[in-house]
Amino acid sequence: MPGKEVADVLILQPRMREVGQSQVRRLLPAAKRQAVGPFLFFDHFGPEELEPFRDNDVRPHPHIGLSTVTYLFEGRIVHRDSIGSVQSIEPGAVNWMTAGRGIAHSERTPPELRGVRRRTHGLQLWAGMPKALEESEPSFTHTDRPAIPEDESEHAHVRVLVGRAWGMESPVTPVSETLYVDISLPAGGRLDIPPLASERALYAVDGAYRLQDKSMEPYVMAVLPAGDTVRVEAETPARVMLIGGEPLDGPRFIWWNFVSSRRERITAAASEWSAHQTPRVEGEKDWIPLPSVPL
Numbered sequence: 486m487p488g489k490e491v492a493d494v495l496i497l498q499p500r501m502r503e504v505g506q507s508q509v510r511r512l513l514p515a516a517k518r519q520a521v522g523p524f525l526f527f528d529h530f531g532p533e534e535l536e537p538f539r540d541n542d543v544r545p546h547p548h549i550g551l552s553t554v555t556y557l558f559e560g561r562i563v564h565r566d567s568i569g570s571v572q573s574i575e576p577g578a579v580n581w582m583t584a585g586r587g588i589a590h591s592e593r594t595p596p597e598l599r600g601v602r603r604r605t606h607g608l609q610l611w612a613g614m615p616k617a618l619e620e621s622e623p624s625f626t627h628t629d630r631p632a633i634p635e636d637e638s639e640h641a642h643v644r645v646l647v648g649r650a651w652g653m654e655s656p657v658t659p660v661s662e663t664l665y666v667d668i669s670l671p672a673g674g675r676l677d678i679p680p681l682a683s684e685r686a687l688y689a690v691d692g693a694y695r696l697q698d699k700s701m702e703p704y705v706m707a708v709l710p711a712g713d714t715v716r717v718e719a720e721t722p723a724r725v726m727l728i729g730g731e732p733l734d735g736p737r738f739i740w741w742n743f744v745s746s747r748r749e750r751i752t753a754a755a756s757e758w759s760a761h762q763t764p765r766v767e768g769e770k771d772w773i774p775l776p777s778v779p780l
Contacts, residue, residue: 493710494696494699494707494708494709494710495517495518495707495708496705496706496707496708497512497513497515497517497518497686497705497706497707497708498705499511499512499529499704499705499706500512502528504528504530504543505540505541505542505543505544505592506539506540506541506542507530507533507541507605508530509528509529509530510528510529510530510704511526511527511528511529512527512528512529512688512705512706513525513526513527513706514526514739518708519736519737519739520613520684520732520733520737521684521685521686521706521708521728521729522662522663522664522682522683522684522685522728522729522730522731522732523612523613523614523659523660523661523662523663523730523731523732523733524610524611524612524613524663524728524729524730525551525611525612525613525733525737525739525744526551526609526610526611526739526744527608527610527688527706527728528608528609528610529607529608529688529690529704530605530606530607530608530609531558531559531560531604531605531606531607532558532559532604532605532606532691533604533605533606534602534603534604535602535603535604535605536602537599537600537601537602538599538600541594541605542591542592542593542594543591543592543593543773544591544769544771544772544773545565545589545590545591545762545765545766545769545771545772545773546589546590546591546742546772546773547584547587547588547589547742547743547754547757547758547764548582548584548587548588548589548590548742548743548744549584549585549586549587549588549619549743549744549745549750549751549754550584550585550613550614550619550737550743550744550745550746550750551583551584551611551612551613551614551744552581552582552583552584552611552612552614552659552660553580553581553582553584553590553609553610553611554579554580554581554608554609554610554611554612554646554647554665555574555579555580555582555592555607555608555609556578556579556580556607556608556609556610556646556665556667557574557575557576557577557578557605557606557607558576558606558607558690558724559576559604559605559606559607560576560603560604560605560606560607561573561574561575561576561594561595561598562574562592562593562594562595562607563592563593563594563595564580564582564590564591564592564625565590565591565593565766565767565768565769566582566588566589566590566591566623566625566766567588567589567590567623567764567765567766567767568588568623568624568625569767570582570590570625570627572625572627573595574592574627575630576607576630577630577633577644578627578628578629578630578633579627579628579633579646579647579655579657580625580626580627580628581625581626581628581647581657581658581659582623582624582625582626583614583621583623583624583625583660584623585614585618585619585620585621585622585623585624586619586620586621586622586623587623587754587757587764588623588625588764589763589764589765589766589772590766591766591769606690608690608726610665610728611744612659612660612661612663612730613733613737613744614660614661614744615660615661615733615734616734616735616746618660619745619746619750621660626657626658628655628656628657632656633645633646633655633656634653634654634655635653636651636652636653639671639674640670640671640673640674640675640676641668641669641670641671641674641675641676642668642669642670642671643666643667643668643669643676644666644667644668645665645666646665646666646667647659647663647664647665648662648663648664648665648666648681648682648730649664649681650664650666650681650727659730661730661731661733662682662730662731663729663730663731664681664682664685664727664728664729664730665726665727665728666726666727666728667724667726668717668724668725668726668727669722669723669724670692670694670717670718670719670722670723670724670725671719671722672719672720672721672722673719673720674718674719674722674723675716675717675718675719676716676717677714677715677716678709678714678715678716678717678727679714680711680712680713680714681727681729682729682730682731683711683729683730683731683732684708684711684729684730684731684732685708685709685727685728685729686706686707686708686709686727686728686729687701687706687707687709687717687725687726687727688704688705688706688707688725688726688728689701689702689703689704689705689723689724689725689726690703690704690724690725690726691703691722691723691724692719692721692722692723692724693719693720693721693723694717694718694719694723694725695717695718695719695720696715696716696717697715697716703723738751740755740778740780741755741775741776741778743755748780751780752780755775755780758775759774759775
């Protein structure tokens with residue numbers, strides 16, 4: 486049985502940032518915390534209803550030294566990348582793109598949905614890569630919704646998106662020890678969360694909940710103390726994401742879409758994109774230029 490109080494919970498507030506034509510809530514990196522486990526970037530977009538022909542596309546842009554993890558609650562996105570992947574991303578599936586030494590990709594509305602009213606809601610996280618793997622070959626893996634293990638009881642519905650938890654193991658293969666879980670609590674629901682990873686955090690995408698003695702509103706991140714089993718409870722339905730894993734092997738430099746343990750590697754990647762817009766995404770005619778913010 487978990488204790489009655491949680492000590493040393495760090496609360497991170499969202500900051501609104503523009504991505505493509507939309508506003509997103511950004512929780513990581515934060516001034517008080519660069520990462521939780523390997524996750525050093527956490528964006529929550531939506532829920533939002535889009536008017537017909539609203540441009541919500543994200544044009545081609547590059548990455549190095551990270552893995553992007555895209556997970557939708559509503560809507561549909563078409564992913565294209567510079568290694569030839571073309572994938573429709575739908576709710577409940579997990580899309581893991583490893584940039585390694587370099588990849589570019591776009592995220593666009595499917596043509597058949599452009600002219601209709603539609604909803605969008607989801608998360609995109611970045612997982613940093615161990616130093617030894619930062620220059621590995623880029624790759625992309627799509628895991629359909631039915632392949633994600635889940636368990637439902639009267640108190641909680643749990644989907645293990647990445648990692649191992651509650652006797653389940655995701656087929657998604659991360660590059661380091663990683664935990665990513667989707668927890669749905671019905672009205673009156675509850676779940677005890679053991680120390681499944683050395684670093685953990687909770688984030689409610691929908692509904693308020695209680696973390697032990699603390700009332701938690703949606704859209705804030707609660708970084709949990711190491712080693713504690715904690716209880717989450719909900720008076721009304723709530724959906725809470727659990728993230729975490731082993732911390733990265735040292736701090737990372739983050740600039741625009743680039744992550745590296747070496748600042749000079751980011752400078753080189755920025756120069757390559759500015760000069761040649763490479764790597765190229767087949768079929769794409771435009772791209773996002775480098776920002777004017779200095780390195």
